[in-house]
Amino acid sequence: MKKIRIGLIGLIISLIFMTSSALAEDMIQIKGSDTLINLVQRLAEVYMDEYSASYIAVTGGGSGTGVAALINNKCDIANASRLMKAKEVARASDNGIQVNRVVIAMDGLSVINNGNNTIRQLTVDQIGKIFRGEITNWKDVGGRDMSITLYGRQSNSGTFVFFRDAVLKGDYSQKMNRMNGNAQIVEAIKQDSSGIGYVGVGYVKMATGLNVLKVAARANGVYASPLNGDDVKTGNYPISRPLNQYVNGTPKGAVRDFLAFELSAAGQNMVEAEGFFPIPKEYEELNSKVGL
Amino acid sequence: MQSNILKHKKKTWVSRRLQEKLIHAFFFFNGIISVIVLLGIFTLLIVTAIPTFKEINLKDFLFGMQWNPTSYLKEVYGIVPMLVSTFMVTLGSLVIAIPLGVGTAAYLSDVASPRVREIAKPIIEILAGIPSVVIGFLGIVLVGPFIGKVFNIHNGLNGLNGSILLAIMALPTIISISEDTLTNIPDSYNQASLALGATKWQTIIKVKIPAGLSGIIAACMLGMGRAIGETMTVLMATGCAPAMPESFLGPVRTLTSSIAIELGEVAYNTTHYYALFALGLVLFIITFLVNLVSDIILNKFEKVNR
Numbered sequence: 001m002k003k004i005r006i007g008l009i010g011l012i013i014s015l016i017f018m019t020s021s022a023l024a025e026d027m028i029q030i031k032g033s034d035t036l037i038n039l040v041q042r043l044a045e046v047y048m049d050e051y052s053a054s055y056i057a058v059t060g061g062g063s064g065t066g067v068a069a070l071i072n073n074k075c076d077i078a079n080a081s082r083l084m085k086a087k088e089v090a091r092a093s094d095n096g097i098q099v100n101r102v103v104i105a106m107d108g109l110s111v112i113n114n115g116n117n118t119i120r121q122l123t124v125d126q127i128g129k130i131f132r133g134e135i136t137n138w139k140d141v142g143g144r145d146m147s148i149t150l151y152g153r154q155s156n157s158g159t160f161v162f163f164r165d166a167v168l169k170g171d172y173s174q175k176m177n178r179m180n181g182n183a184q185i186v187e188a189i190k191q192d193s194s195g196i197g198y199v200g201v202g203y204v205k206m207a208t209g210l211n212v213l214k215v216a217a218r219a220n221g222v223y224a225s226p227l228n229g230d231d232v233k234t235g236n237y238p239i240s241r242p243l244n245q246y247v248n249g250t251p252k253g254a255v256r257d258f259l260a261f262e263l264s265a266a267g268q269n270m271v272e273a274e275g276f277f278p279i280p281k282e283y284e285e286l287n288s289k290v291g292l
Numbered sequence: 293m294q295s296n297i298l299k300h301k302k303k304t305w306v307s308r309r310l311q312e313k314l315i316h317a318f319f320f321f322n323g324i325i326s327v328i329v330l331l332g333i334f335t336l337l338i339v340t341a342i343p344t345f346k347e348i349n350l351k352d353f354l355f356g357m358q359w360n361p362t363s364y365l366k367e368v369y370g371i372v373p374m375l376v377s378t379f380m381v382t383l384g385s386l387v388i389a390i391p392l393g394v395g396t397a398a399y400l401s402d403v404a405s406p407r408v409r410e411i412a413k414p415i416i417e418i419l420a421g422i423p424s425v426v427i428g429f430l431g432i433v434l435v436g437p438f439i440g441k442v443f444n445i446h447n448g449l450n451g452l453n454g455s456i457l458l459a460i461m462a463l464p465t466i467i468s469i470s471e472d473t474l475t476n477i478p479d480s481y482n483q484a485s486l487a488l489g490a491t492k493w494q495t496i497i498k499v500k501i502p503a504g505l506s507g508i509i510a511a512c513m514l515g516m517g518r519a520i521g522e523t524m525t526v527l528m529a530t531g532c533a534p535a536m537p538e539s540f541l542g543p544v545r546t547l548t549s550s551i552a553i554e555l556g557e558v559a560y561n562t563t564h565y566y567a568l569f570a571l572g573l574v575l576f577i578i579t580f581l582v583n584l585v586s587d588i589i590l591n592k593f594e595k596v597n598r
Contacts, residue, residue: 064557071559091559149446154532155362156557164364171364174535177449177543178553180528184432191437194446 026054026254032066032079033158034181035107035200036243039274040079040262046270047261054254060181063158070246071095076255078246081107081158081200082165098249100290103242103283104262105276106233108201108226109163111213112186114193119143121214121223124167124238130196131163133173138194150176151185151197162241163198186210200243201226202275215239229277242283243276250290259292337576340569344369347563353570359534359550361564369567371574373536377451377544378578380537381526384455385462385519390512392459393466397508398496400467401474402482413471420464424524431457431529443541449531451544457525462515469514473507474500506590513586517579523548547575 030040037060044056058079066078071092084092084099092099111127113119119141122130129135130148139145150173153160159182164172179185185197190209204212205227214223217238224231224238231237251259261267268278279287344353348369356370396416400409435456436448477500485495501508531543532553551571558565 061556068557068559088559147446150533154553156553161362168364171360174358174360175533175543177447178532178534178545184528187432188447188449191440192447 028054028056028254028258029075030058030077030079031069031075033063033081034060035081035159036079039202039276042274043262043267043270047258051261062156064156073097080244080246082162084246099246102245102259102287102292103279104245105243105271106279107241107243107276108232108237109198109239109241110201110204110226111198111215112189112204112210113196114189115209115211116193117211120211123216123219128168131168131172132170133175146194148196149192149194151179151188151195152176154178167239205275232277233280263287263292337569337573340566341573344566344570357536374545374547374550377537378546380451380544381454381458381546382516382519384540385458386516388455388459389462389466389515393463394470394508396467397470397474400471402496416464416467424522427457427461428525428528445541449529450542451530451537451540454526454530457529458519458522461522462518465518466511466515469511470508473504477503509589510586513582516582520579523552527552547571
């Protein structure tokens with residue numbers, strides 16, 4: 001009995017040593033955007049299974065959380081669905097961290113409403129007015145007489161910031177519900193016939209019970225859908241955006257290998273399978289500047 | 293040989309005294325540590341909250357009607373909507389939980405057969421162990437849609453939802469402590485009341501509950517403490533819109549959920565960061581006041597009872 005116990009303790013101790021040494025060697029910490037989390041997790045799984053022995057941990061929490069972690073040197077890669085602000089870059093360099101940006105996919109940020117809603121398209125201007133709280137009834141954009149319920153993200157979300165800066169150019173209505181992630185917004189819109197919300201396109205490709213609105217840049221412009229990859233890539237869809245990963249300095253070793261995998265043909269195929277779109281030429285050039 | 297025994301005796305005597313001292317020190321340390329921790333937390337909160345008021349006017353902070361530290365245009369730090377939200381869901385949960393909790397406690401202590409009590413009590417205690425995240429999830433998928441249907445509104449992510457969930461979380465505390473109090477009331481009270489011709493119902497309402505009132509109030513205050521401080525559940529189930537709440541059927545955003553939402557992304561040592569600690573301080577003061585008031589009430593009732 002005693003022998004068994006000693007053996008067990010020995011086993012546990014050696015296990016701890018093994019895992020901790022593995023952690024020290026090739027552990028990549030990725031943190032940030034909830035829009036990117038499913039995609040990057042999938043990429044990491046395939047990469048670990050098929051290409052490398054390094055261990056990759058992917059967690060969410062929002063772009064703001066990821067960027068804050070990178071600034072405080074608590075992760076290797078920060079997922080961000082928005083650009084880092086100048087203030088954040090400055091604070092990072094105060095901490096001795098030189099941030100570099102890598103674009104790994106394109107997202108058509110999708111505006112969605114309930115499947116029973118008759119409204120199927122809006123202009124950017126109308127969407128801005130709705131989310132600023134200036135339009136509060138669906139009839140004002142040609143729909144039924146029904147008050148609008150707003151669903152958005154919480155302020156730690158990169159999508160929250162991107163949508164505000166690119167579409168609203170002002171503050172969100174104080175009455176907007178602040179949901180805890182893309183999936184929660186999708187669930188809420190499915191149940192709420194008066195709802196409108198915004199999520200990454202990867203979350204709506206398969207979803208049923210809701211409309212993915214076509215959006216036009218101007219009142220008499222062309223309405224384009226985020227589900228159409230060409231429109232997102234060419235910018236015909238007005239609220240498309242690059243999805244970024246920020247790293248400290250020029251990526252080396254395991255981090256570089258993983259980034260290279262994400263940008264390879266296999267990686268970009270997975271980007272498409274997850275509902276997002278491969279990166280266009282201009283961003284390939286940006287990525288090549290950091291050696292990828 | 294003899295000297296050996298003597299030596300031995302002496303040794304144990306010394307080590308026993310040492311033992312006594314060690315044990316004394318151990319218990320003293322245990323007793324003092326929570327006081328130290330509490331003082332530490334309080335100091336940390338105050339020290340980190342004070343820089344807030346270099347940049348924000350205290351009056352704007354306490355009486356401001358809007359909270360938007362990540363604004364596109366101008367940052368504002370006003371906590372009134374969050375205070376109102378916190379009090380709304382807390383009071384709402386108590387309105388639901390107190391009658392239910394005290395009723396259940398009375399049932400368990402006076403009406404239920406020993407067999408039922410033996411089964412029901414552990415089950416209620418298990419309820420206390422359900423993680424708040426799970427309860428919040430139930431709020432989204434179960435309570436929310438149900439509220440939507442009953443009140444014919446578009447969604448059920450609102451103050452009522454939060455109140456119901458917090459009531460569920462406060463129930464085990466209220467039931468467990470109230471039941472203990474009621475069970476510990478001397479049987480002579482019960483028998484005297486019955487001997488005077490009172491029915492069982494009259495005995496419970498007019499004799500036992502008043503006799504155990506101090507314990508029951510303590511139970512409710514503890515439940516209230518739980519409801520004020522709860523974060524995850526309200527974060528998930530109340531919509532979290534920062535606007536001033538209009539009713540129980542509209543979204544609310546409590547102090548706790550604001551801290552939880554914003555602390556993850558905030559940059560260290562900025563006004564926003566300090567302001568979140570100031571929120572924490574406000575929350576701390578509220579719970580402190582609740583405990584103080586409940587202590588005063590308890591003391592009063594104890595004196596009256598004597």
